[in-house]
Amino acid sequence: MSSDIESFAAHLQSSQRILALIGAGLSASSGLPTFRGAGGLWRTHDATSLATPEAFSRDPGLVWQFYSYRRHMALKAQPNRAHLALAELARKHPAFLALSQNVDGLSQRAKHPAEKLQLLHGSLFNVKCTSFYCSYHGQNFTDPIAPALKIPLDESDPTTKDALHTKQDRKELDIADAEVRLPSVTTADLPLCPKCQEGLLRPGVVWFGESLPSKVLNAVDSFINDSEKIDLIMVIGTSASVYPAAAYVDDAREKGARVAVINAARADEPAGGLDDNDWFFEGDAAQILPEILKGVIGEVEQPTEKL
Incomplete structure (x- = not known):
């Protein structure tokens, strides 16, 4: 060596x-965590099936929840x-x-x-507008990018208490070791383009099927x-x-x-x-x-x- x-x-x-x-x-x-090795929050989901334009069209709330989790974990890391x-x-x-x-x-x-x-x-912290008529690209490090995408970490929070079920050691609560029933997120809860005020923002990453x-x-x-x-x-x-x-x-x-x-x-x-x-x-x-x-x-x- x-x-x-x-x-x-x-x-x-x-x-x-x-x-x-x-x-x-x-x-x-x-x-x-690796892309395919996301924590308990996503153990019941196939990560590759969420990273597509079709998944975003079908359920943008679910896709944004997945990427909000990844953004949160990346910002926690050094x-x-x-x-x-x-x-x-x-x-x-x-x-x-x-x-x-x-x-x-x-x-x-x-x-x-x-x-x-x-x-x-691309980057988890790049965002772009999905409207065909808008060319907005920007950066956003806000965690969460929209209030409805907050990851339920706090067991004492009454809004998340019923959703959160940790493993045996509750003293070291970590989202990667939590099993969470995801709340429903509507399109109206998701981040809008700051430029056109109409199109939904999407993560500025390259999804499967994209060039x-x-x-x-x-x-x-x-x-x-x-x-x-x-x-x-x-x-x-x-x-x-x-x-x-x-x-x-x-x-x-x-x-x-x-x-x-x-x-x-x-x-x-x-x-x-x-x-x-x-x-x-x-x-x-x-x-x-x-x-x-x-x-x-x-x-x-x-x-x-x-x-």
Whole structure:
């Protein structure tokens, strides 16, 4: 491991252009449940069936309740040392670009420079109007975004007492360990567009069946297809085994890049595998990234205050 860190650090020091592909493993140490692993509130629902335009048309209240839960959990979480390390690398390295598949907003809260962070699946905190005649896009960090979407956390609240049934230890009440009968939410209870005052707002994430954002894809393609070579591509917290991430690894390799994978399981290699001169760092990204990037970014400490 130490020899791998040394050889990686030496290559990092000499690298001019660096690309990073980021997945859910980056946020694992922040305590966020995975998309398909949402807590007790959603154990009876198939998350993938809620993340579609059809589901929103059919029951926007239910879909907004699911995303309100995810927004709440993301805001409770804190960026970990891996988020902070990548943000520092982005600030210190002029030719660095990160493509994130995460929607949790933790990279942004770690102050990752916006121009060096592309969001493949959007963000939980982006919202847009569903009216065909309105082009509103904005950001909203209000929790909950509408009063009717409040997550019933407080067992003493008479409006939620009957709905909430916790596990044995009621002293450590946590929404991820609660089983809640969801209240009915009508369309009138949901957030309206502040611009047109008519269309419903929806989460600004890419749902199943929707196209990935062309602006993001074009930015990454432009970085890869630049006339200069790419020295390094880091694959962090994702297997990079599906399009477009898998293609980016191969494209970067064709431009001369060596590959460094930071993942919790050795099985999570890129689809094209690894060469002898690539690196695989197995374990928690929050522990590994600050260590292997230290030669360029210095020491990274977890802040004591909430970001």
